[in-house]
Amino acid sequence: MRFWRRFKFIFQFRQSIPFLKEYFLSRQVKLRSKMIAIGLILVYVVFPFDLLPDFFLIIGLFDDIMIASLILQQIVKRTPTSIKEEYHLL
Template sequence: MKKFFKRIRLIFKVKKFLPFLIEFFTSSTVAVKKKIFSVGLILGYFLFPFDLIPDFFTFIGLVDDVGVLLLVFQQIIKMAPDELKDKHELKV
């Protein structure tokens, strides 16, 4: 249940993702393997359109997409160096 609330809090920090991602991919402190893995996660999300709940169910269909995207961002944040997480105030 604790992880669930962490993910909910992460939704409210979405506006911090773009500057964080830009710095994550341009930073020399992040290993190239982590950058490649992160790109793979992001591309995998967009290239594999499999849904647990189809999107034609208006609100409910989007919930699984948001959940998967949050999991991807959560993994990228976990791989980031601590100083980058602290700078953008993102903790997982």
């Protein structure tokens, strides 16, 4: 159930921006967790390894969506409960 809520969260882009802003600006989140999140994002941006090339329109975008959801899932996993509750990610 949590996976589907988090997966849906990716497509509600207007909610993810305030969540990520609060995550990175919050003093409740450990610096190590923030650095891991930044590292995951940078690795994906610098090395955009595609299992399926993007020229296969819908199927090619699927692996990008899955990687983005895995990164977001790791960020959510490291987020304090109070922030998760505010964005209904529990």
